[in-house]
Amino acid sequence: MAAPRDYESIPGTYVYDAERGRVGYHLNMFCMSLNDPKNREAFKADESAYLDRFPLTPEQKESVLKRDWLGMLKVGGNIYYTIKIAFCDGLTFQDVAGMMCSMPKEEYAKMMMAGGRSPEGNRYKEEAK
């Protein structure tokens, strides 16, 4: 049975499936390496040189250097891994969430306080604004 990919119809969502796993492995393993304090120091000291230790594509490397959080997902990043770069930068999950949906931090926090993003109009790509 071929795996159905009907989740591709969900807007603004990057399911970490076989397709993304195939291209994102090294990017995510770089992120994982930041669990080690010594590696966090080495990354902070020279980001570009540290990234060259991993066989990343130019797009992947660029997305990390630019902290393009949404871009990282598009080139195979998995949020549980890419968030480790944010922790290294002293950012929170909520900071990154706001940046991924292009909302100022305060506006995103306000949306969460008001009950979060409604599923209405956000279930299918066709209906999403």
Next chain:
Amino acid sequence: MARIVGGIACSHVPAIGAALDKGNAGNPYWKPYFDGTIPAREWLEKIRPDVAILIYNDHANALSLQMIPTFLMGTAELFPVADEGFGPRPVPPVYGHPKLAWHLIENLILDEFDMTIANEMPVDHGLTVPLSVTCGQVDRWPFKVIPLCVNVIQYPPPTGVRCYKLGQAIRRAVEEFPEDLRVVVYGTGGMSHQLQGERAGLVNRDFDAMFLDGMVNDPQKLTKLSHTEYMRESGSEGIEMVMWLAMRGALGGKVREAYRFYRVPTSNTASGLLCLEPVNP
């Protein structure tokens, strides 16, 4: 004979742990959440478990994409607390129950659940936050803990029905363990939330209410939810709720709802807390 005396469904939002660890639990943002967890803590004290089987997912700490077991059980005597990228949480280490863990592994594998065995592993917030929520800030966790990790990070996670059946097999195995042990099962994660992409921040109260009701009265209905339905309705990370079904399967057919608490927001997440007692323990 060992028996299952309770089930707990609990979100494992890392910010909950951070709020406790930094002494922020009493501030206006967090107080309503922690107040809501007190009855669960009191209930658990009365239940007096000897061991917990805690079903959760690791978040790129003990495990990575290098090897991705669908179901993994920890057999260690002691599980250290993981450094998740900002130092380990200041909580006690977690003592395991190797004898029961090995018994479960043998029985589960012979019952057709191909468990991966972890003799050493650190445990992350997926495990320690539900312990903090239900035991409070303690010097030593009041019971032994057997970690059971489920892959929900690399698609596809195991299906809801598979998790439910795993729970049923856990119950059968527990009941064959010769020592008198009171066992609780935790199903963690959820409820509706999405941490990624332009749709980050999604919360679906109606779905969560349906799911909480189903956990009590009609888990069979919940086992029919497809992965795409979870992700579309409850956010891409809402799919963690398959782990709640593993807990529910371990409680048997009928349960009594001892406590329910639901709150939005808990950081980026709708958090749920549900305490269940098997009607025929």
